[in-house]
Amino acid sequence: MIGIIYTFGLVFVLSAVLALIFHKVFELTIPAYIIAGIVGGLFLEEEALLELLKWGIAFVVFIFGAKLEPDKLKHGMGGSILNVGLHIAGIGLPFFGVFYLAGFGTLNSIFVSAALVFSSSLTGTELSEKYATIELLYGRLAEATDIIHDVLAIILILLLSPVLFEVGMGHALSVAGGMFVFALAVRRYLFPWLFEISDSSEELMLLSGISLLVLMIAISEFVGISIVVGAFFAGIAFSKFPYNIELVECVESLKDFFAAILFFSLGALVAFPTTASLIIALTIITMTIFVKPLLTAISLMHYGYDKRTAYRCALTLDQVSEFVLILAIQAYLVTAIAEPVFQGIILATTVTMITTAYTDNYSGKIQDWLSRNLPLETPEGLQRYSTQITSELKDHIILVGYDVQGEKIGEYLKECDREFVVIDVNPEVFESAKDLKNRIFKSAKDDESWELANYKEAAMIISTPPQKHISEKVLSLDTEAVKVVRSNSFREASSFLEKDADYVMVPDLLAAEQLVDYVEEAIYGDKEVIERLREMLMEELKEEMEEFE
Amino acid sequence: MFDIAVTEGLFITWDLVVLIVTATTLGYIAHKTYQPNLVAYLITGIILGPVFLNIVQETALLEVISELGLALLLFLLGLQLKFDAIKNILKPVLRIAFWQTVLQTSLAFVIPYLLGFTLLETTVIALCTVFGATPVIVKLLDEKDEINSLPGKIDVGVLIVQDLYLVLILTIFSAPDLSQPLVIATNFIKVMGLMALLAVFSYAVSRWVLPKVIEEVGNNKHLLFLNGAAWAFLFISLSLYLEVSVEVGAFIAGLGLAQSPYSEELKQQVKPITDFFMMVFFATIGLGLTPEYLTAYWKRAIVASAVLMVGNFLIMLYLIDREKFSPETSFLGSINMVQVSEFSLVVGALAVTRGLVGNEILGYLSLMAVITMGISTYIIKYNHEIYDRVEHLFEFLESEEKGDMDIKTLKDHAIIIGYDEITRRLIPVLKEKYGDVVVIDKNPKYVETMKDENAEFFFGNLKHGEMRRTIGLERASIIIGLARDEAINRRILEKKRKDAITFLRAKNREEAAELYDLGADFVIIKRMLSGEKMTEYIEAFLEDPKLFEEKIEGDKQVIDWEARL
Structure with a gap:
């Protein structure tokens, strides 16, 4: 038995080295932790980190909740809902049927379909491209879809609590409902007040956040629902702007610490693949990389979005969510998941996270190729915008x-x-x-x-x-x-x-020249000049906004 | 202690919930009464443990967390040792620190001895109570914005030297057999040798390998943290393997990173997790105390606290005054330092585990910590007011030859947040008008480039309050924030000086309007800026293509020139 300090040494040194390599090659790190775990698993007893990885789940879900901004759903709500609906109807349900008929049982079939349906905002936001273009339409659509996926995954985990933890469904739902109301009350009344009396002290905000988190988790464990639910509600309680900024910033390092342990230990649980786990993994991978993006594209085009938006969005949703890993590990801890299904899901998640980095990098080229080679179009009547030339163009x-x-x-x-x-x-x-x-x-x-x-x-x-x-x-x-x-x-x-x-x-050059003009005017000008400049800039902005709206 | 089976009992338990919620509640009360948080944490343990309620047990989880917390604390301590900060007052500080250590150790030795402790107990107590409490002093001075004042710098300098002394003491206590001087001595030499090796390794890696690694990390803060943690645990594991104290290993790991420009950002990230773990550590100390332990020497603790506070003040006053600083500086510099450090508990706990002293001594030390920290907090908070009242008593210190050297603090300066092609061109303009220009960016890749620029560069994130104070955000005359980060922009507008000119960059028009509402002077959208300039050129083209040619001529030259760079 290696002491815990050595264990941490192994976890962090291996993870850091691999994460550096992965960051350089793929610009994302989560798969690196899992692979570090696979390597590190050779030196560790299988169950060495099981208790600690629950901390990882707690903090990852907590941060997700705290960062959740329902406003983000405003844009492209309809398209995203159609999207998720088609994912569920198009691959989730059929494969539930297939696996159920193949004798995997209800629970295992649900796990596989969850892996097929859910993609994730956590991996997503790590990808540079998606992050940078979040202001673009397809980025917003992908983000909204991801959020719906994540929340659905949490609801699924809640609904599975009776099966996983042997507690009545009514009991589980009423406790969760109570916790939700409590979280909303804390969010509305307690935290704003605490934030004020603490003079926004980082240390106190951190402790308040952790207090609520551990309290909610202890309640969840006590009544027998998943800790994911408690952690998520604790996060929700803190998701109110601007209180969440300081908190997220502080808790993030705790999350990073435990998340590394979480994904590492998942990797450490990976065994040499069997035929069954390979088949499951391959099914999930193929569906996620090829079929799911097509479903996404079709649903968005039928919602009236153009081909380009539809394909780009599809290419950012082609990975398995970490929430599926969390679901699987919860089931694993109570031995409610079949070994090949568990192994297959971890393998598929790791692989799709890596492939998504590629499709993300080359999304422009892939989208061009798809546009040329697939007979998919936005239906005529649904198209929202059209080309027109109304005047004779000359010397224009x-x-x-x-x-x-x-x-x-x-x-x-x-x-x-x-x-x-x-x-x-x-x-x-x-x-x-x-x-x-x-x-x-x-x-x-x-x-x-x-x-x-x-x-x-x-x-x-x-x-x-x-x-x-x-x-x-x-x-x-x-x-x-x-x-x-x-x-x-x-x-x-x-x-x-x-x-x-x-x-x-060269925009930087142009902008710099203009900015230097403004700054010089502002620092050497008298009050009047400054006021005039300010008004001019504000006026300009206002005009633009009016036109924009 | 390290053979804990990791499989059981390491997840959240009700014990932990009660502990954290209580600590948080007391933390708020401490905050409102200006007390340091760690007093609140210690009291949390005392209340929940056998002394009062006896409802929380020391579990394996608490043990692991506090062990990790201690290691991280030492890592953070090393990380904060920036010799740069005290460069220009190094000599006087070294002299003060040396004599302070000698005199204060003697005082710390005499007090318990006279109070009737045994020689061994006296030695342990003396080694424990010689330090000033860095977190209390630094935090309070930082909040009062006095950390960069002359007394503040002297105190920080002395504390740095004390930290090195602390590491020596930890080394002594880690000897396998403490009853034989020879064993202690050989162990000491062995440890020093190993430490030197670790230090050389740490230096070499942080000099040649780490900069490359960190450049690779770029502005991915998760990766930066991960690498920091890996580095810390590498050293902790190594020192464990070499049978050197874990704390010393963590300290060296921190020290290895401290002198790099990335330490500030890393520190901000390690701090929250350390805060949390340390909370558990101090509460655990409280939990370990029983009513008997705590009250065994309570009278002596009060007497010792009083004598120590007065004694430490006089020693520091004498030493600083000897360096010919002004009476005010001497007074403030000494009155800030009159408490016992949190490390008294660290060293004390270690001495208990090593079987050197009993738990009553830890109880005694805890009482001293609570008393001296509790009182000194108010002293530091009102240090100027106290000086004003008693100034006349210290007139005898005044003389012609005494005076303070100038300490450079950033004031009325220009701040540029976010370094790029656009802001680079602003540096000379701002330099001419404001003298000092500070540039901050969260991407470490500019650290090298910025060495050639005519401005002071910081690598870090303004979301952290400490970073905002470091660059003197509240004292700047002009702030040009191109970070495009809504949270940062809001903080700037909250904290800036009223008459400071602000140029902030918004992501989109909605956000720009919001920033104006919050009081920004000018809000810019980069694409709008370049659009404006370009419109100017097109205007020229429509008027007369020749005019257009003339206008763009200069730009074309800049492009060619930049392309060749």
């Missing part, structure tokens, strides 16, 4: 990209009554571009878009997206028009200038 300006910067230029062109046409494929901007006289909602890489825009007779082409291939496409056009493209790096910008660009916008 072509504006590629209509995000904030493009819109700003568009505003100005409208003001001086100059003819222009917008080319953009990002559904994000359709809303703000839908009233333009001339708009082409097609890719700037298609020649068709340029023919429509009558590029040969344009006076100027301004391309605002930073993608290299778009800038290169613009530079390759055979026209007399003045070409302005954009690049985010000076080196690339310089090479564009050498090619055929008349000017390259």
Whole structure:
């Protein structure tokens, strides 16, 4: 028996080394902990960490609850619900049937379907791409879907409590209901008050959070429902902005500490795969990587979203959720899950977490390929936005990209009554571009878009997206028009200038110049100048907001 | 102690729930009465343990957590030892610290001896009560924004030297047989040798390997924490394997990281988990006490506390004054240091486990800790007020040749949050107007780049209150925050000086409007900025293409120049 200090040494050193490698290669770390556990498991007794991994569950779920913002569901609620519904109907239920008929029993079949249905916001937010584009439509859809998945997973865990912990369903539900009400009361009355009297002391907020967490968990254990439920409600009690900022920041290191132990110990429980566990794992992996994204894409297209959004969203939902791992480990602790199912789920989760890093990195290319090769389209009647050209285009300006910067230029062109046409494929901007006289909602890489825009007779082409291939496409056009493209790096910008660009916008440079102008005005100007500048900026912002709404 | 079977009883129990909830409640009361939290934790254990209610037992879980807590505490202690902080007052501080240790150890020795303790007990008590309580002093001074004042710096410097002394004492106590001086001596030499080896290893790795690792980690704080934990446990395991005290190993691990620019951020992350574990540690000490232990020497504890507080004050006053600081500095620097450290309990607990002294001594030490910390908190809180009242009594210290050296504190400076291509161009502009420019970014990759810039750079996250104080957020004249983090922007607006100019960056228009409502002077959206400049160029083009050519000429040169860099 290795002492606990050595155990921690093994857990953290192995995890850190592998996590560094995984971070470098895949930009995510959770699978690294699991693999560290598989390696470390060779030196540890199988059950050495079982008690400690429950701490991991507690903190991971707690933080999830504390970070939960129901507001995020506002955008794309309908699409996400349809999405989740189709996941359940399309793969969850059929495979429940298949496994049930194959003799796995109700409980094990439920575990497999859960692994097939649920994807996770925890892995998701670790992926750089998803994080960066959360402001984009597909990112928001994916996030909303993830949140619904996670909450459903918690509800499933609650509903399974009677089976797992031998307690009456009515009893379990009423206790959970009581805890929920208690959590809401704490959230509404107690924590705001504590936050105030503690003068937002980090240490006291941390202790208050942990107090509630351990209390809720002890109650859960006492009445025989899953600790996940207690931890989640404790998190909910703290999810109110802005109190949650300080707390999450503090508790996060505790979560990191125990989460590493959690995933490590899961890995340590992995045994050499048997045929049965391999078949289960392969089924889950295949369905998650290939079938689930298709279901996502189909449901979103039928909700009226364009192909691009649908595919990109689908590619961020192609992993098995950690909540499924948590569900499985809970079942494992009370020996309510068959060994091959347990092994299969851990294996499948680890593999899909790694593959999702890849599909995330190459989502642009995969989406292009899918668009070209699959006969899926957003049904005509459901499409929300359409291309139109209403005036004769000559000596006009072509504006590629209509995000904030493009819109700003568009505003100005409208003001001086100059003819222009917008080319953009990002559904994000359709809303703000839908009233333009001339708009082409097609890719700037298609020649068709340029023919429509009558590029040969344009006076100027301004391309605002930073993608290299778009800038290169613009530079390759055979026209007399003045070409302005954009690049985010000076080196690339310089090479564009050498090619055929008349000017390259480097946003950092432009923004820096403008900011220096403003700051100089603010620090050297008198009160009046500052006030004028402030009003001007506010006015500008207000105008934009009105137009946006 | 380390052969605990890990399979059983390590999950949340009612004992733990009662302990944590009580500690939290008492923590709030302590906060409202300006008491340090650790007094609250100690009292938690005393109330819940055999002294009063006797409803919480020392379980395996509590034992593991407090053991880990102690290791983490020492790790954190090492991590905080930044020699840079006291660089310019190093010499006087070293002299003060040396003599303070000698004189205070003697005083700490004489008091218990005169009070009638045995020689062994006296020795243990003396070694325990010689330190000042770093968390109490640092926390209170930090809250009062005096940590960077001259008395604050002197105190911190002395505390740093004391910490090194503490590690020596821990080493002595870790000897296998404490009854024979020869064994102690050989053990001491062995430990020192091993420590030197560990230290060299730690230095080498933190010098050549860690920077690369941390650069790889980038601004992924989870990974930074994970690596910090791995580093700490590596050393803890190593020292365990080499049979050196775990605490010493943890301390060296921390020290190895302390001088790197990443220590500040790592410290912020290790602190919460240490706080939590330490809470359990101090409560466990309280739990271990019985009414008999606690009351065995209560009268002596009161007398000793009184003598020690006055004695420590006079010793420090004499020593600081000897270095020719102003009377006010001498007074404040000494009156901050009149309590017994939390380490008295650490060392005391160790001495009990080693069978050197009985639990009554731990009870005695606990009482002293509660009394001296409790009183000194108010003294530190009202240190200036006290000085104003008694200033005339210390007139005899005044003389021509005494005076304070200038300590640089950031004031009326410019702060840039988030370093990039955009803010880089602001540095010279701000430098010219404000003199001091501080840049903070949560990405460590700029640490190297920033060495060439004309500004002071910090790596860290402003979500932590300590970091906000470090960069003097509340004293800055202008704050340019491009972090695009709503939480940080809100904190800036809450904490900034009223007349400070703020430029903040919002993620989107809704957030921008909110920031204006909260009192931001200027809110910028990067894409809007570049859009504005670009519109200016297009305006020129529409007027006359030649004008456009002229306008963009300068930019083209910058692009070419930057591309070649």
